[in-house]
Structures are given as structure tokens and as C-alpha cells.
Amino acid sequence: MMKNNRYISTTTTLFSAIVLTLLLGCERNFSEDVEFASFPQNGDVFIDTFSAGLDYFPFVDGGADPEAFSVDTKEFFAGNASIRFDVPPFGVGFVGATFNTTVKRDLSSFDALTFYAKASQAADINEIGFGIEGETGNKFQVTTQNLQISTRWEKYTIPIPDPSKLFNQTGLFWLAEGAENEFDEGGYTLWFDEIKFEKTGTLGQPRPAILNGADVLQPGFVNIGQSLTGLTQTVNLESGENITVIAAPSYFDFSSSNNGVAQVNEFGNISVTGLGRTTITASLANNAAEGSLELNVESAFEFAPTPPARASVDVISVFSDAYPNVAVDYFNGFFTPDGQTTQGGSPPLDFNGDRIINYTQLNFVGIGTFLNVSPINASAMTTLHVDIKVNEAIDPGDFIRIQLLNSVGNGETSGSVTLAASDLRQDEWVSFDIPLADFTGLGDRSQIGLLFFVSDSTISDIFVDNIYYYR
Amino acid sequence: MLNRKRKIVKNTLYQVFMGLFISSFIGCDVDETQTVTTLTNVVLSEEFDTDGAPNPDVWGFDIGRGPNGDGWGNQELQYYTDRPTNVVIENGNLKITARQESFQGAGYTSARLLTKNRFEQAYGRFEARIQLPTGQGIWPAFWMLGADIDENPWPGAGEIDIMEYRGQNPTILVGSVHGPGYSAGNAISKEYELRNDRFDTGYHIFGIEWSPNAINFYVDNVLYNQITPEDVTGEWVFNKPFFLLMNVAVGGNFVGPPNIETQFPQTMLVDYVRVYN
Numbered sequence: 001m002m003k004n005n006r007y008i009s010t011t012t013t014l015f016s017a018i019v020l021t022l023l024l025g026c027e028r029n030f031s032e033d034v035e036f037a038s039f040p041q042n043g044d045v046f047i048d049t050f051s052a053g054l055d056y057f058p059f060v061d062g063g064a065d066p067e068a069f070s071v072d073t074k075e076f077f078a079g080n081a082s083i084r085f086d087v088p089p090f091g092v093g094f095v096g097a098t099f100n101t102t103v104k105r106d107l108s109s110f111d112a113l114t115f116y117a118k119a120s121q122a123a124d125i126n127e128i129g130f131g132i133e134g135e136t137g138n139k140f141q142v143t144t145q146n147l148q149i150s151t152r153w154e155k156y157t158i159p160i161p162d163p164s165k166l167f168n169q170t171g172l173f174w175l176a177e178g179a180e181n182e183f184d185e186g187g188y189t190l191w192f193d194e195i196k197f198e199k200t201g202t203l204g205q206p207r208p209a210i211l212n213g214a215d216v217l218q219p220g221f222v223n224i225g226q227s228l229t230g231l232t233q234t235v236n237l238e239s240g241e242n243i244t245v246i247a248a249p250s251y252f253d254f255s256s257s258n259n260g261v262a263q264v265n266e267f268g269n270i271s272v273t274g275l276g277r278t279t280i281t282a283s284l285a286n287n288a289a290e291g292s293l294e295l296n297v298e299s300a301f302e303f304a305p306t307p308p309a310r311a312s313v314d315v316i317s318v319f320s321d322a323y324p325n326v327a328v329d330y331f332n333g334f335f336t337p338d339g340q341t342t343q344g345g346s347p348p349l350d351f352n353g354d355r356i357i358n359y360t361q362l363n364f365v366g367i368g369t370f371l372n373v374s375p376i377n378a379s380a381m382t383t384l385h386v387d388i389k390v391n392e393a394i395d396p397g398d399f400i401r402i403q404l405l406n407s408v409g410n411g412e413t414s415g416s417v418t419l420a421a422s423d424l425r426q427d428e429w430v431s432f433d434i435p436l437a438d439f440t441g442l443g444d445r446s447q448i449g450l451l452f453f454v455s456d457s458t459i460s461d462i463f464v465d466n467i468y469y470y471r
Numbered sequence: 472m473l474n475r476k477r478k479i480v481k482n483t484l485y486q487v488f489m490g491l492f493i494s495s496f497i498g499c500d501v502d503e504t505q506t507v508t509t510l511t512n513v514v515l516s517e518e519f520d521t522d523g524a525p526n527p528d529v530w531g532f533d534i535g536r537g538p539n540g541d542g543w544g545n546q547e548l549q550y551y552t553d554r555p556t557n558v559v560i561e562n563g564n565l566k567i568t569a570r571q572e573s574f575q576g577a578g579y580t581s582a583r584l585l586t587k588n589r590f591e592q593a594y595g596r597f598e599a600r601i602q603l604p605t606g607q608g609i610w611p612a613f614w615m616l617g618a619d620i621d622e623n624p625w626p627g628a629g630e631i632d633i634m635e636y637r638g639q640n641p642t643i644l645v646g647s648v649h650g651p652g653y654s655a656g657n658a659i660s661k662e663y664e665l666r667n668d669r670f671d672t673g674y675h676i677f678g679i680e681w682s683p684n685a686i687n688f689y690v691d692n693v694l695y696n697q698i699t700p701e702d703v704t705g706e707w708v709f710n711k712p713f714f715l716l717m718n719v720a721v722g723g724n725f726v727g728p729p730n731i732e733t734q735f736p737q738t739m740l741v742d743y744v745r746v747y748n
Contacts, residue, residue, distance in 0.1 A: 199667070202642055203669075204669045238669070
């Protein structure tokens with residue numbers, strides 16, 4: 001066995017020598033510009049002090065406490081120092097920071113970030129990993145969630161999904177941990193030591209996944225982008241335990257079975273460009289990922305008709321991309337205690353700047369303009385316009401009732417108009433121009449504070465656009 | 472592979488032995504001086520180069536759940552078959568595949584091959600090049616039993632476990648001998664931990680070199696144990712012909728049951744089995 005190996009390596013050496021000789025013998029060498037810059041292959045992050053070029057960047061903008069961090073020379077796993085975070089109690093901020101280098105590192109020869117950690121009480125760290133790099137949009141971020149830490153020093157391993165991608169990195173270590181509610185852990189101390197990238201050689205059985213491993217079939221629309229979620233890498237550690245990390249899209253290679261229908265870029269963003277069906281799959285370091293997205297593109301996305309130009313004095317817009325909109329409190333009040341089931345509208349969908357409200361599980365939902373904004377004075381207006389598309393089959397008894405409330409909770413009056421099943425179309429936009437005089441019982445309309453859509457669950461999934469009063 | 476709970480490690484001699492090695496390493500290349508094996512005369516060479524079933528002149532099968540229907544004395548969960556879905560030669564490998572399926576009252580199927588009454592030999596060098604399966608509850612083995620086992624029941628017949636491994640410990644190999652007075656939990660056994668590598672991500676060579684007064688255990692180019700008559704706590708029974716066995720068990724006393732994270736099917740890839748004297 002060994003003899004064979006030695007023989008092979010001798011042959012390889014000989015072969016390389018011949019190749020090298022041939023290259024040296026050539027008239028022309030590689031030109032200078034094909035020599036790639038290479039960065040230090042230094043895997044150290046914090047051993048007993050900050051490694052070369054490393055700096056501490058607390059997530060101050062996110063509310064992290066910059067003072068929670070220190071170097072501790074009394075408590076350490078090895079050497080003479082560790083890094084220490086004092087996790088504050090609930091309501092006093094959190095621990096959140098990234099450790100980045102000023103000089104880029106080549107991490108491609110390593111397979112994991114490893115460290116020793118302990119806590120003053122059993123804890124789990126909300127998020128910890130590496131690859132926070134503002135300059136690349138965290139292109140190769142890796143996150144482990146809910147990492148359990150015990151009260152004695154133990155070694156932890158966070159695998160690199162594909163080391164070959166990491167040849168010019170600055171984001172070496174990051175974490176975010178805090179009390180998420182008053183019953184959550186807080187007011188304790190975390191220590192880390194011997195933080196470094198290393199080649200363990202003991203990681204195996206990689207199982208990448210997209211969409212958390214599910215095979216999903218959903219409709220797509222031409223020119224409406226989507227993005228892939230649930231991107232993970234699961235690896236078996238030396239201990240036999242599996243660890244799953246959230247891996248940034250750029251670790252994956254995506255493919256679309258029909259590039260005429262959709263393509264996926266390195267950020268996991270899907271561009272839909274044609275009609276038909278396509279299945280989007282992925283691989284990570286040549287391992288096929290579990291999960292797929294089958295897009296059935298039957299049509300271009302249908303937007304509501306664009307409203308006509310109007311003088312600003314002739315229109316008060318609640319929700320449209322055609323006119324300036326008044327401020328609203330919300331597009332969904334979530335009156336859950338009153339039995340509301342309706343989801344959506346918070347926020348509206350945004351199709352490349354064209355916003356649409358999608359209400360699902362509709363029974364009733366209100367758009368509020370009475371809490372923190374001025375009520376709408378529609379006294380001078382004559383008509384309410386709204387575009388509605390019903391995204392499901394319509395049965396004869398189905399309806400959508402539009403109700404207006406004036407002076408909410410203070411001498412309140414209201415009136416409503418019902419759109420019958422015969423007025424609505426499945427999968428088609430229908431424009432309604434409803435005289436305000438038809439809202440019998442409303443009377444005064446100088447302080448309109450709520451606009452309700454009510455279906456009593458007869459219709460559950462609708463698109464709504466271009467809600468405005470005009471004259 | 473029969474009843475057991477482990478383990479006694481008797482390795483004083485081994486330490487002396489390794490000490491001698493280490494002394495001899497100083498000043499020269501380790502790989503050039505370590506004598507792992509000495510026998511080179513091939514007497515059996517199963518290369519698994521012909522697709523299909525393994526050669527019936529060399530390999531037979533154990534079928535079922537053991538003579539007492541109790542998972543071969545170990546509460547193993549699989550039913551052994553000789554179906555191609557459990558055992559087949561493909562692409563230069565013998566593939567023994569454990570599957571999760573209901574079969575004859577068992578929840579898993581797999582295969583066990585043995586050379587009993589076909590190839591039996593006392594002494595020599597026995598080795599196989601294998602990529603192991605993985606996961607909680609997966610228990611592959613490459614091992615030997617005394618050829619007189621029908622007349623001289625276990626543990627009297629003797630057992631040499633060239634390779635045993637727990638799928639939940641992907642870097643740890645176990646090599647053992649069992650005999651009268653030192654079987655099951657009292658087997659003479661030693662673990663070898665692979666450094667910076669795993670047994671389930673590539674091929675490794677598992678072997679013994681067995682002479683009248685010693686059995687040397689090696690993996691790849693590392694001799695990691697020697698067991699001699701002085702090491703065993705009973706009669707030395709390794710002085711007569713033994714036959715070879717290969718299998719992938721699921722569950723059982725040695726490994727515990729699979730769990731939700733265990734992936735099926737699990738395949739052991741055997742590149743070759745060679746015997747020298």
C-alpha cells in the first residue's frame with residue numbers, strides 16, 4: 001500500500017517537474033495580469049489577543065451595547081486571555097458584534113470555524129457565525145441559530161459550507177445574543193477562546209437544502225421576481241452530531257430547468273422572463289441540494305388599470321401609485337379580538353415599485369385613518385374608486401361589502417355598498433366607481449376614519465389597488 | 472458481533488511495541504520504517520470487478536434475523552437477504568446496503584456475507600479496503616469466526632473483529648478478539664481514532680496480520696494494536712482455521728437504534744478483500 005503511494009507520488013513529482021521544465025523552456029511566460037492576488041492564509045481570529053488586522057464592530061445601530069465586550073485575562077480555556085460578553089438583562093440592549101479584519105484573509109484551506117466557549121449559566125446563543133461583510137452584502141454569511149452553550153469550556157464547530165469560495169474574506173466572527181422577552185435568559189456572561197478557522201478533516205455527509213428541503217410548486221408571473229429562501233447546509237461532525245447552518249445564497253449553484261422561463265442569480269433571486277414551467281434546483285460544492293421550486297408561469301402579472309391623470313384638487317388617494325397618497329394608520333388593523341382572520345396588507349406587496357394589497361383569509365379588514373393621522377375629508381368628492389381582483393373561484397352567494405365609517409368612535413356614522421358575485425371576476429381586475437351618495441347612512445363624510453372590506457369569508461383571497469376618492 | 476458489551480483494553484505490550492517504533496522513527500521518515508505488514512503472497516483476492524452477485528465459490532449468505540430470531544443475539548433490527556438491493560457488485564465495489572423497509576417482520580433489510588466452508592485459513596494477513604456507511608444505529612463489520620463454530624459454539628470457537636464501527640462515531644474503529652473467558656463485555660478490544668479524517672467519506676484499509684503467537688491490527692498504514700496469548704484472559708483459540716464475514720447491521724446492543732437523523736439507505740462499499748500468507 002505505502003509502496004504504491006510512494007510510487008505514485010514519485011511519478012507525480014516527475015510529471016510536475018517535466019511540466020515545469022517545459023514551462024520554463026517556453027519563450028513566453030504567463031503574463032503578469034493572470035497572477036491572482038492572494039491573501040494571507042491565516043485562520044486565527046482570537047487566540048490570546050486579536051489576530052493581525054482584526055477589529056471589533058458592535059451592532060450599535062441595531063441597539064447592541066458596545067460596552068458588553070471585553071478581553072478577560074482571568075478566565076480562559078488556553079493561553080492567558082479570552083473574549084467576554086456580558087449579556088444584559090431584558091430591555092437593556094443586547095450583545096451583537098462582528099469581528100472583521102482590515103487585511104483580507106484566504107480561508108479556502110479550512111473547513112470550519114471552531115472555538116471554545118462557556119457561559120456563566122446554561123445558555124443558547126441566538127445567532128453566531130461568520131461572514132458579515134458590508135462591502136459584499138454578506139455574500140458568504142453563515143449563521144448558526146440557538147447554539148447551546150454550557151457552563152464549562154467546550155469546543156464548538158461551525159462548518160464552512162464551501163471553503164473554495166472564501167479566498168478574500170474580512171468577516172471572521174459574529175454573534176447576536178440577548179434576552180428576547182422578560183422570561184428569556186439575560187444578565188449573564190459568555191466567554192470565547194481559541195477562535196480560529198481550521199482544517200478539521202472530520203466533517204462529512206454534507207446535505208445542502210433550499211426551501212428547507214421542501215419541493216414547492218407555485219405560480220409565477222413574467223417580470224415578477226422571487227427569491228429563494230430556506231437555504232441551509234447540514235454537516236455531520238466528528239462527534240456524529242449533525243449541525244445545520246444558514247448559508248448565504250452565494251454558496252450555492254442554482255439552475256433552472258428552463259432558462260426561457262426563469263433564471264436564478266448568485267444571490268438566489270429569480271427572474272421570470274417567459275411563459276411555461278421550470279424547476280429550480282441547486283447544488284453546493286457539487287452536492288445536490290434537497291428541495292426545489294417548480295414555477296408554473298401561465299401569464300404575465302396583471303396589474304390593475306392605471307388611473308387617469310387628475311388635478312390634485314379632484315382626488316384624495318388612499319392607496320395608489322398614480323396619485324399622492326394620504327397618510328394612513330394601517331392597511332390592516334388586525335382586529336383579532338373581534339374575530340378578524342384577515343392576513344396581508346401589512347405591508348402591501350411591492351412588484352418592482354408597483355404596490356398592491358393582497359388580503360388573504362379575508363372575513364373583514366379595515367384601512368384606518370383616524371388614530372395618528374388626519375381623517376379623510378371627502379366632503380368635496382363624489383365617488384369612491386377601487387380596483388379588485390379575486391384570486392379564486394366565485395360562488396353565487398359570494399360578496400364583498402365596502403363600508404365607510406365617519407368620525408370613528410365619536411358620533412360615528414357609517415354606510416356600505418355590497419359588490420355581488422355577479423359584479424366580480426375570478427383572476428380579473430374589476431374597477432368600481434361607487435357614488436358616495438350610495439353609502440346610505442354615512443351622512444357626513446368630512447372625517448372618514450375607516451374603510452372596510454367585508455366578505456364574511458365568502459371570498460378569502462383578493463388583490464386591491466387604486467383606492468381613492470375623486471370628483 | 473455476537474453477544475457483547477465491552478471492553479477491556481490490554482495494551483502494555485502495545486505501548487512497548489509503539490515505543491520501539493517511535494525510537495526507530497527518530498532521524499528517518501516514519502512511513503519508510505513502520506512495519507505494518509510482512510506477508511505478501513496473495514491467496515485470496517476478491518476485487519469485485521464483475522458486476523452482479525458476489526462469487527458463490529467464495530461467498531455465502533446468512534439470511535434472516537439469526538437462528539433464534541433475536542437479531543443475531545444482539546437485538547439487531549435488520550433482516551438479512553441476498554437480494555441485489557441489499558448486496559450487489561457494481562462499479563468495482565461490493566455494495567452492502569441497509570434499507571429501511573418492512574420485510575418479513577423486520578423494519579430494515581441488509582446483508583451478511585461469509586466464506587464459511589468456502590474459504591477458511593489459519594494465520595495470514597486479512598484485509599479489506601472499505602468506505603463505511605454512517606449514522607446513528609449503523610453497525611458495519613469485517614470479521615472472522617473459528618471454522619469449527621458448529622461443533623464448538625461461540626465463544627469457544629473464537630472471533631476476530633478486524634473492523635467494527637458505530638455509524639454515530641464516524642472517526643472511531645474498534646478491533647477485538649473474543650474467546651472462552653473473554654467474550655462479549657470482556658472481549659479484548661481497542662479503539663483507533665482517525666485524526667483529521669473520517670471512515671465514511673473515503674476508503675480505508677482494515678486488516679490484521681495473524682501469526683501463531685500474535686494478531687496485529689492495522690488501519691491504512693498504522694499498526695494500532697497487537698494481541699498475544701498473554702493479553703487474553705482465557706484460552707488462546709487463534710490456532711486453527713477461521714472464515715471471513717462482512718455485514719451491515721442496523722441497531723442492536725453495540726450501537727443502539729437509528730434515530731430520525733439516520734439517513735437510509737446506507738451502503739458499505741468494499742473495494743477488495745485480500746488474504747495473504
